Amino acid sequence: MKNVLQIVYLIPLIPLIGFLINGLGRKYLSKTLIGLIGCGTVLASFILSIWVFIQVKEGNVHTAHYFNFISVGDLKIPFAFKIDQLSSLFLLIITGVGFLIHVYSTAYMHNEKTDHYGRYFSYLNLFIFSMLLLVMGANYVIMFIGWEGVGLCSYLLIGYWFKNTEYNKAANKAFIMNRIGDLAFLIAIFWIIVRVGGVNFDDVFAVAKGEVQNRRFTPADITIITMLLFIGATGKSAQIPLYTWLPDAMAGPTPVSALIHAATMVTAGIYMIARSNVLYSLSHTTMTVVAIVGLATALLAATIALKQNDIKKVLAYSTVSQLGFMFLALGSGAYVAAVFHVMTHAFFKALLFLGSGSVIHAMGGEQDIRNMGGLSKKLKTTYWTFLIGCIAIAGIPPLSGFFSKDAILISTFNLKFGIVFYVIAGLTALLTAYYMFRLLFVTFNGSFRGTEEQKHHLHESPIAMTLPLIVLAFLSVVGGLVGIPEVLKGNDLIGKFLSPVISPVKHAHDIAHSTEILLMIIISVLVLVVIGFAWARFKNYRHKEETGFGKVLENKWYVDELYEKIIVQPLHNFGGFLKNVIDTKVVDGLVNGAGRVINYGSRQLRLLQSGQVGIYVLLMIVGMVFFFVIQFFIRK
Amino acid sequence: MNALIISAVLGVVMMFSGIVLKQNSAVRSVAFAGIIILLLVNSLEMCGTVLFKVDINNLIAFNRFTLVFNSIAFGATFIYLLLTAEDMEKVGKSYAEYFALVFFVLCGVVLVTSFKSLLILFLGIEIITIPLYILTGSDKRNLRSNEASLKYFLLGSFSTGIMLMGIALIYGHQGNFSTEGVSFLPEGVKPSVLLVAGMLLMLFAMAFKVSAVPFHFWTPDVYDGAPTVFTSFMATIVKAAVFIAFIRLFEDSFGALQSGWQFIVALIIAATLLVGNITAVFQQSVKRMLAYSSISQAGFMLFALFALNTVDAKEGIILYAAAYSLATIGIFAVLNKLGDYSYEGFNGLSKEQPLLAGTAVVFLLSLAGIPLTAGFLSKFYMLKAALGTGKYLWLVIFAVLMAAVSVYYYFRVIQAMYFKDSKAQVPVSASAYYKVGLVLVAFLIILLGVYPEVLLSWLYF
């Protein structure tokens, strides 16, 4: 059945139809029907994606060209989809995880009013559509359409409970920070157009590889383009300096956090860079910058996560940190490792978020872990799946996180001063284990610290919620198997699969296999130690006020406040200055001033008309003398 | 020639009609008949029929330009009478005499547009101004009217003195009073200083008559003080006629010296536009504003003098004369109906008298030079003529900026009429004649603005 590639347009189209039906019919459809449509469309896409994946695995890649989106002069931007190894893999992740989260949502959001329920599912479907567009696009413009589209959906979903002003502000923040990155992305696209005359991936990469006559990138071009693209990625994938929106984005419903702000959208930056690996590999500078930013983000977010008390905030910072890891990998040239981590991270982070959703659901909306504790008895499924997620993210073998994280850690040796990167990354991995297990222990162990009412209400979530948890837990366990490195006698399936798209990295500072294995063992042991330490500290958690450095961490290094002080406020004040002073007093003042001058002139000039005949004659005579002088003595 | 004699005769007829006829309406009918006759005989002459064969010894010459303008002047007078003849009753008791004076003025108008000799110019101007002194002062119990009359008289005779000195100097140079004395100047020959000085004095005197700065001082006071019905007359028909005389004089007598006086004329234009427009801005009385606006309009008309001798200037001044006269007569006619000459007097007129307000808008738009009114095209011709000389671009730009200023004060009237609410208006009584007249004027303004060939084609055939 090769012809499934002919109908790939259905993959995004079906969710789009779901969006339209749910969006327009939200007042008329029942909740069940809305849920069915919402899930069904994504399921359909998922099935198609599997089908596509099978085809791709057999080596059939395809570029589907539908119509010219924009065609001006020589510049032709087709509306085209590119189905290859990379996109098919992402299709699976998106539709697969997306489907699970849809299912989960039917239960999680069941208390909403019908039209809001419909609105929610239509947004989710629209998101799936946009995300699919992003990964399927055969050129940067289609990718950008998806890119902004997911930003929009993120905005809509963060602000889903629109009565809450704080949530809306968080939504705005997310959108605007994304837009900053988007601008860079756009400029990169324009730069590409200047040099290539088109935006199709194939054309761009061909030029980059020097396969096209008369068209080439200079090294400076490459660096500028890749840097701009990377800035775009920092916005979408929440890297320094544009990461602060992601924790705030937790204002949205928890499944949204799981889907958008953990599993899929935030990995768009990784996808984009992996997609552009041809370009990136040409710019050493950018690669280094990417690696440093990634590592710094990972470390920073991890430290902040240590002291967060909101269950979702911890996960959010963990996401930021993990994304940092992925960028570290990209910067090290280990694109496959990054993609691999995207996949595993999608599993376990979705799992963790959905787990936290289950907890919040059970706690009646409570998110502060200081008010939880001892939930493991009541929420058995949730607890166990959450535990699996924690193990996976902490990187304990043989769960999925171990393999992907290890691939990243090892890749750092490709960099100059690789050992420094390795040590810091390793430290971050330990921190990850620490805060995740702190979260686990504080939430599920010890005694219950909530209200009596909450205690009374505690119950395991319905099957629609636990089933996705179980599936994801399973995937978290086995997901790593596709990427077992050769060191461990695996065959690195994923690396091989992606090799047509991502050329294997030449290891500059190859390290011996034995060292590699030794490092794996060391880090695993250290992780276990850290977990033990966390158990000792948090098995019977009692809240106490943070002081000193802890307080700095709890307040996220005061980065938000800093941004507010050095960017937002000055701009705000400057806008006010322009509005109240420059525009009204200066620019309009000049215009009105011209009028006023004329009016003043009029008032003064009319005094010349004094009413006195003598003065009239005098002025006439003066005028005559003046003109005589001009005529006879000046302009002879 | 027809019009010259008939108008003088009509003046005499009107003089006696006041004695013979007791009813004002009868006098009025005679006047209407007279002006129509005047129009007819002038048309006859345009068709080539000259009723009176008089040996004029090359002192007077009628050409198309003159005849077309005279027709405009008579036509405008007709409309003027249509709109204001009734209101003249309010001025004073000498009803028939006013008409007589109007006809005498028209006689002067014919003279100043057709002179070939400076003597005729001088006589013509005097025949125009002496009746105007009287008409200005005709509201005898009104001190403002008295004052205006005396000011006009003193300043007017002073300017006559200036003009005569100019004529004398020119005579000293050329030995006769013909306007063709210096029709051309050989290359490289410096003009006689006598001639140049005489020319400048003539320039000043004519500038006085057309109220160009700095010889304009009489205008606001006289226009303001004179009875509104007569302000309308002297601000339009008379002024336009003097303009024609001005241009004729400078074309015939001093055309060869154009490069010599062009700069001074440019300065006068700039000053006229500046003072006329800027001063009008702050006026609180619409009547006085219109007086200043007539100064600014004169500034524009002077472009025809500035450009001189081009087709654009010729056609333009004809069109301008028509457009300006019609619009100003119209707006004065509306003003005349309102007791209150302040801007507030116009408040809410659109609700009380939509017809008056609507036509007034047309007049004001035309004065402001908004397209599809005759006012625009006439200004356009002037600018085109000025640009055609290829000199003094700054002057043109200055002129259009000043035109924008003029929009300010003209539109204040529109604002008052349409955008403001009235305080209890004094009821306005308007006869059917009057209304028809207004609509006719508005129609003519738009017609000339859309299709000026209607008028201009008379200049050629």
Place this chain on the structure above:
Amino acid sequence: MPVNYYIFLSLALFSIGIVGVLTRRNAIIIFMCIELMLNAVNLLLVAFSKMHHLKALAADAATTAGSDGQLFVFFIMVVAAAEVSVGLAIIVMMYRNVHSVDVNFLNRLKH
């Protein structure tokens, strides 16, 4: 006589007339000064007329060249007479109303 003399004499009288207009405030005297200006012009015209006549005589003994200048003076006098009648009428009318002929009282109309 050199015609220059006449020119300067006329200009002097003319200017005296102007100064009179400028400095006096009695409307009648102002008017008289204007008459003085007109007379200056008349004198000049006559002088020029004789000058042109002299020039023309050289060619033709029976010429009447220059007579137009004198006729112009005649017309000026005619006009002046008409003007005086009207002007004095206006001044008298003014006087009847305000009992003054001081032009400084003429300041209702201004600005």
Place this chain on the structure above:
Amino acid sequence: MVTQVLFWILSVWAIFSALMVITSKNPVYSVLWLISTFFAISGHYIMLNAQFLAIVNIIVYAGAIMVLFLFVIMLMNMNKESEPQKYKWLKMAGTVAGGCLLLVLVAALKDSDIRNQQALVNEGNIGLIKNLGKELFTTYVVPFEISSVLFLTAMVGAVVIGKKE
């Protein structure tokens, strides 16, 4: 020679009288000085052999017009110094401006191309009534008729202004 002397006498007389016209405080004196000026100017006319104008000037101007003036002044009872001496600066400015105009005009005209031309004195017959009359009723008959219109207007004007309301 005699004409030279005569010219100077007449000129000084005319200018002096003219100055007295504008400086006399009493309007009646002004009128009388103006008449004196006219006589001086008439003297010039006679010297230039413009007899007709000389006569007319005396009869019409000095005789009729100035008497009219005098009459009006008497009517208004202004035969005394009525002008208050305020606005000195205006008088100064007026004098200066008038002087400037004279200066400028003289400066401009002093080197005119006719400065060496002569005006025919005591001779020439164009100023005689016969010649002028012939011209007036042939070549200038139209202006002559037109001036009648002028007089009509003046007459109507006087009626309008003078009529009692």
Place this chain on the structure above:
Amino acid sequence: MIPVLLIIIPLLAGVITFFFRNDKIVRSWGLLTSLVILALSVYGVSLSGDSSLLTAKADWLQSLGSSFFVRIDGVGKILTLLTAVSFPIIFTGTWNSQYKKPNSFYALMLLGQAGLMGVFVAADALLFYFFWELALIPMYFIASIWGGEKRIRVTFKFFIYTFIGSVLMLVGILILQSKTGNHSFSIQAFNSLQLTNKEQSWLFWLFFVAFAVKMPIFPFHTWQPDTYEQSPSAATMVMSGIMVKMGLLGVIRWVMPIMPGAFHSWGDVAMSMSVIGIVYASLIAIRQDDLKRLIAFSSIAHIGLMNMALFAENLSGVQGVMLQMFNHGINIIGLWIIVEIIERKTGSRRMSELGGLAQKAPSMAIFFVVIALANIALPLTNAFPGEFLMFNSLLTARTTQLYAILFTVFAGLGIILGAVYTLNMIRKTFYGETNAVTAVVSDLSINEKIALSVIVGLIIVIGIYPQFILDITNNFSETLANKRFIPQAIITK
């Protein structure tokens, strides 16, 4: 023939409207007329460029060298289409607005439409100037009669301001005419002029000031927010949606081809003005509390971008502008319709007093969000392809590379700042809890839904397939961009 009808029909219909007395009839008549024009315009657009139906010429003012010469070219197609599409939408969208003397109101609207059509089709400079003024006057009257409290002062300022600009243009037209061989005002004569650099510079500024005021771009913009704020919404829609395009049209038709040298050499200045305006207006928009003023300032930013793209002097820019002229008109009319509804229902335009409208009027919220997102050029809305092309043109603008980059980046700031104020506007107006002011609001009525649906439909359709608009202007833009700039731009120093 079609261009003549496009002018005549609204003109006559407008004059007739004065005589109607019944409110309903007036409204229906207005809508009917506008629909007829729409049909005619669509037919005109569908014709090929060299169709004789798109041109008409008649003798008029021959002695001046002018004639009644009208022609629908590429840009004319776009703008007549925009005008034709906008009026039915405006009439439908503001069906519920109450006016005293509706007959005068609708008559003036139709006269305004005639004027606008005339501007867009005039191929004779004098005719162009006529319509340029004529389009202004009905709007001035509408704004001054039916406007807000400060209407008289504000609209008068607007009038004088634009009048000053246009008289300068008149001088420019006259100078050009005097340079033509046969003293003609026709656009062909102007196009074939060979002017020196100095002449071009003079002329450029004489024209450009007029257009800059009309658009408006910084620093000629101060009339605009006040006028939009004070005018009745229908007039605001016409002004912001259509009239501002007159300035762009002027640049496209009367500046670019005629003075390419000056167009090039002053391009940096013009672009700088625009880019300053973009950032400036966006920053001010962020601080606005009044919805109308906010949208007004956002419009300044958008128009600034369009102007920049023109001065980039390349095909991408020109085409982007063509597309965006249409889009901007549609979008901003949509915004005004909703703002007008909000104001009518709550009596307030202050965002600080509003809030929670999404609960009371969900449909309105959805429409507003979609249109607002189109306003910030989100992909798959109509503005995206337009802005994409325009930004694309900036980087390859015919200026130094450094300037091109700076222009792109600073203009790009407008995208970010645009998101800031637009999202804030949505948040403060529609989201959050309801309050006393907004509690009474009901959802959209059927006519408003129809109007807004049309707008949203256009937004989406053009967003997905902008090519059908681009195809309309393709030939025109190519001619403009290729034939005129390149050879002529080189003659500058």
